[in-house]
Amino acid sequence: MEKITNKLAILAHEVELKTCLNLTDINIHAEFFFCDLLNLIYGFELINANTITSNAKAIDLVDFNKRIAVQVTSTSDFQKIKHTIDGFVLSENANKIDRLKILILTKKKKYKALTYGDSFKIQIKDDVWDYTDLIKTISALPPEKIKNIYDYLESQLPEIKNNKAPKEVSTILGMIKILSTEDHPMSGNGFLDEPDPHKKINTRFSAYADYLLGIYVSLISTYAGILAEISSQSDAGILNLNKIAVYLKRFSDSTLNECDGDPVKALNKMTDYYAAKLIADGIDYDDSAIQYYLIDNMIRCNVFPNKASLPC
Template sequence: MNLQDYIKSIIASLSWLSKQVEFHNKLNLTDINVQAENFYRDLLNLSLNTSFININSIDQNSAAIDLGDQKNRIAIQVTSTSALSKTKKTVTKFIEKKLHEKYDRLIILNISKKSNHTPPTIGDETFKINTKNDIWDIGDLIKKINNLKLHEIESIKTFLDQHLYVKPTESLPRNVDTILRLIELISNEDHPAIGEGTLEEPFPDHKINQRFSDHADFLKSEFFTLYQDYGAVLNAVEKESDISQVKIRRVAQHLRLSSDTLLTKNDGDPKKALTELMDYFLDLLQKNGFEADTGAAQFYIMQHLVRCNVFPNKEVVDG
């Protein structure tokens, strides 16, 4: 969950910065491009474990490149122009200045948005770049960050939080986020219960009115009260989010096993077992640093009770 939060924050931050560059350039306010050189120098060094320096701070007349790492022999041009003519000009200057003798690779980092060039390579027999692998934009950088270790990704998020003047504040409503996080938590493929059990046809009438007849009024009242507030939320989350069917099956499998264990532990009392099940998941969310919407979490578990994934019907038992 921390990884997902960090990546979402990094995407939001870099996307916001990319738009700022785009808008500034449309107004011919190009100072932001110059300021971006040092920003991306530090960001790339964090992300790629490199030692880039700002070449322009050493040589004001430097051509073709803005950042250089002589140890790893990589050069980068930081630009907001994606035209093919600009790319050709950059490579031509790189060769003319014999920079290929210092650097084995030239990367063009577009801080706005790159274009997909038709030629697979640009240059000549002396030096050439691969237009697919050597031209990056924010999307390419995020993919590379996503493959880093958790502590490295956290450092990048912290760097962005500290250096960006405006921090995006968009977030999901807490009830929606609670349900999504519960699904991610319960469907974790590393959980030992994953792959066990099969889904049954649900018989909520038999379950609630017959098997748990002593508690039927409580269970139905609890479900319908929560449904008024969270029914539409859950329906929207399941229809509009990118939750896979695999995750939905995993949720069902885990809930069946864990709820059955708790029901046995509580001598068949669904009220006690349900409370313990909800407390268990709310506690896990809290340990993962998320303050859940308790009602949304409770309704999600109750919905699975009606679907017979909580307290699965092994047989119909009269009250």
């Protein structure tokens, strides 16, 4: 169960980051992945509705025998739930389906509404799922079913190689420790609080977008899981994430100015800076892990933040 939990959490993290970058191919693959996974968990006979009708209205997976359908989405906003139900009611499948589930690929929000719909109503708590709901259901299954689910996840989401993980983990932990220390020479405001990573990379740094995204995508499979696992197990009271964000914004903005607005030069300069700090702390660092951590924070607009005077 621990390995199942880790794999599904890591997958949710990867979907979140790739969606943030407007890399939506993973959503298409997820439909087929979760079709088989939900069949294993619930004993459904779901098929991908898009293999029957291209761009099926409001549903992605359907089991006509059990009269259940599933919409798979990376969007967690309540507006998406409303749009799905409203579209489903108007579709030809509304008379063939009794139950509709909405599977959020990332993390669902704390919705205020308890239900939605009129002629077709869903219970938000029971009918809107994310990976944590799947984990709870899996944990209550018989051992042989849990083993089958684990085998499926193992075949689809292989483990990160153990021979590299310790060095990568110590690097990212070292970065967090450095950034969460009590004393930082830089602090203050002047940056936008709401990130807009897609526009920032593809508009503000358009000349460097292919290079930056190329590096990031090539590193996701190795480092995203490690960062997600560290983040999920970290004590937010000790590792002050707000302090880290503020410091990174000020330090990276200063470094970017020193590099005449060239984000590639600035990233390399910051990578060298933190490598030196890790060496001073006696850590056998992984250069790519530093770069991934910085670019991940760039996606989140903590590195090279958008200033209020900029259009992002």
